Amino acid sequence: MPNMDSATQFDPTAQARMQGAVERVLRALARILLRQGFDYAAFSELAKRVFISVASEEFGIRNRPASKSRVALLTGINRRDVARVQRQVDADQPAQVFNPMLRLVALWIREPAYRTDAGLPRQLPVNGPAPSLEALRGRACPDIPITAVVRELLQSGVARSGDDDATRPGSLVLVTDAYVPREDVTAKLDLMGTDVAALLNTIGWNIEQPAAPRFQRKVSFDHLTQAGVERLQAFAAESGMQLLKTLDAELVQHSTDEGGEFAGLGIYVFSESGQAGRAR
Secondary structure (H helix, E strand, O other): OOOHHHHOOOOHHHHHHHHHHHHHHHHHHHHHHHHOOOOHHHHHHHHHHHHHHHHHHHOOOOOOOOOHHHHHHHHOOOHHHHHHHHHHHHOOOOOOOOOHHHHHHHHHHHOHHHEOOOOOEOOEEOOOOOOOHHHHHHHHOOOOOHHHHHHHHHHOOOEEEOOOOOOOOOEEEEOOOOOOOOOOOHHHHHHHHHHHHHHHHHHHHHHHOOOOOOOOOOOOOOOOOHHHHHHHHHHHHHHHHHHHHHHHHHHHHHOOOOOOOOOOOOOOOOOOOOOOOOOO
8 A cells, every 4th residue: 555655755757747647548539439439528537446446456555545635635535526426436336427418318318308209309490499409518518619519420421411411511411320420449449448457567666666676678770661561460460369379378377266466468569650669
């Protein structure tokens, strides 16, 4: 458990470097979240829940969970929010977060006034009183301009123009039964939750335990040609997979049905066009 007396003796230089590092991590995360329809409100609420949970469980005194006041002091979150979030956790109630577009499309599909006699979503005028897209926007995302809502519905493929004007349509037709901004990538998102967390835990360990570091290395180039990127991919797929198979065969004899640690080795390829140096 961290020693809070030493943990609070912050090095200003380290804090500045930390801010830069966190910003790079958050840029990569934000890119994924936005593409999956996970907005800032959802992220903010989830981050608050995690900060409170970690502060309570891991930064207590004498092996006891931290008090609400201590959690508020460490996280900067007011005590009322700390208490609210802890009640949700105690009741096993996940935070109610959603993308505004999800709610808008759900209302369009489910509300009786927005369905035809056959039970199908109506073709909606963009402006005007209910039933209209403007009325739905007022309920689901009142702070987002109607032009942005129309553009997102069209670009995501959720709706199409109901008239001849594809750029500034007077009405929209819903063409899917849900707002899905990208194809289903559930399995890959599950991997993000385990793999990224595992890497960050290793980095955190190496910062806090310099005398007993865990292996953490990479090779990178600022100006690799496309041929080089293709060679990198091929080499990783061949040699990297062989290494993983060798480790699997070697370590299976050391596995156990109960107890033990979650441990392993990961190999990944990164490539960002025009982003020289950012992957370092």
